[in-house]
Amino acid sequence: MGELPDEKVVRRLAGPSERFVSDCPKALPSDFEPSSKDKAHTPVLVSVWDVALTTLQQAESLSPPAKRLSFLVNVTEVRALKGPNVYYDTYVPPTGAPAVSPRTGGHAGISGLERGARTRPEWRDLLARMSELAKFEPESRTLFCPSA
Amino acid sequence: MNPSLRSFLTVASLLSESHLDDKKVLASAASRVEVGLPAAMDASEQRWQQFLTNLRDSQTVTAAQVTSARRVWCAIRQEVDGASPPQTTVAPSGSLYLVWQTESHLAEIEIMESGKLEWFMRNRKTGVFSGSDDHELSDLPPEFLSAAPELFVS
8 A cells, every 4th residue: 555656646536425515516525435445455555546647537437427526635735734634545345346457556545533532622623624626627527606 | 591592592482382383374374473483484594494495305304303493493583683504514423503603793503303402603703612512402591582682793
């Protein structure tokens, strides 16, 4: 499980699709909350994709079908939060999905975003700072962004 | 009594009475005025209210979550003129999140399946934050409503 080099950019496909926004979406703290699947992994890794290795379309096709929003995050900035880190991770396709292929090599995960021993406000603060780093990728599919 | 607390308790009381359920609050101009909302919904609130209804009808979230979300909205709308409906999403945990973001602040309310609440607020410029810590509140505390009214206006 290797660390991603600094200056890499990763893509977070936020879900689920049930989302209300009045303008172009901003990432929310909850977009970086580990899912139950993420928490089953040791260490807990919030799923992301290296944009240099896996395109948006590939990442979407390898993710559960849903209307997804994509946010881009710089790895160096994630590390500056002091705690989270980003690692390449073996991609495990969901049942019925295409077998593992070279394009899945960009799968990675952000560690250190689980609550752990933090108080709730400390944890939400970490997720809020994480979400502030994320930039909306207008190419991602959305029904809610009129100007995308 | 603190005016914020009094107005919130009025809303909470109205919405907890069986004769004034959230559908009536949405449908009736008189009921909306009674709980401190403008008589007519603007387009943005209409979309948000419909979004909540859809979440409830599709059983994506519980009825208790939607009722709590509407109570929170009534309280904030009553307190803050021109408040905008929050960004709203359902987390993997099943919690419904209401989020207001401005350049300087972020405020977040988590509504659990039971309808109980947790809150969090952060000043992005100073990094100062506060929030509930596993308190599972029934109502929003006045400190949340009075903290930074401009926060709720986009």
